[in-house]
Amino acid sequence: MCDHIYRERAHLVAHLAAIYPSVLVSDPDEPDAPTVVTVWLPTGPAGWHVRPRDLHLFDHVPPGDNHYDGYSTEEKYRRLDEATKQLADIRSGRS
Numbered sequence: 001m002c003d004h005i006y007r008e009r010a011h012l013v014a015h016l017a018a019i020y021p022s023v024l025v026s027d028p029d030e031p032d033a034p035t036v037v038t039v040w041l042p043t044g045p046a047g048w049h050v051r052p053r054d055l056h057l058f059d060h061v062p063p064g065d066n067h068y069d070g071y072s073t074e075e076k077y078r079r080l081d082e083a084t085k086q087l088a089d090i091r092s093g094r095s
Helices: 003-019 052-058 073-092
Strands: 022-026 035-041 044-050
Touching: 003 035, 003 044, 003 052, 035 052, 035 073, 044 052, 044 073
Parallel strands: none
Antiparallel strands: 022 035, 035 044
8 A cells, every 4th residue: 555545544543433432452463564553443352554654643542452363354344334324424414
């Protein structure tokens, strides 16, 4: 993925992390992006690796424990899509 796309994604994940409970977790097995932001969506946890240059976007997120439950990338985005639908339904009065 291109650097600018990682940066754009980091901005969006930082926004999610400001809305939902979140923690920063170390992942030493990923040298290019050694930090994971875990966001607790209403549909389950979801995590994204963050590059060091974008960590300042997550100053509002405390360090914490890894609660990775084995989800795949597909499951992560299914959870995000379902949480988005739930929030959209609430805001439109369809909840």
